[in-house]
Amino acid sequence: MTETIAGVAIPDTVVVKAATDLVLDADTELLFHHSRRVYLWGMLKSRRRGLSPDPELTYVGAMFHDLGLTPKYRTQQQRFEVDGAGMKDRPETTFGTMNDDVLAHFDPHFNREDFVTIIARSGWPE
16 A cells, blocks of 8 residues: 655655665664655655656655765765765865855865866866
8 A cells, every 4th residue: 555645645656765765774764764764855846846756756756865974875986976975084075065154164184176276276277
């Protein structure tokens, strides 16, 4: 039987079950419930805007969006957009994003890269 929360059906597919199991295996239920709320919020906002996203794809995207916060999936080499919200562990990957501004505001030890200086120091001819 399909579960419905706030009028939004939770897809009942093999892929959804696998995504749920993966998230529950990767971290605490806190991440699972957060990710599930992201799915529900996205579906409610989409409905309000007259959009009809694929529920299975939306659910899986919501489930996986913060996996980079977990010890099992965290890396220090990939950018926020690829790996999730691990800014603390790899602040240099925030260059060119709004996350760069957030770090500069809140972390007094953050050394912001300067695009002009990077270009000026490059070996490229003018």
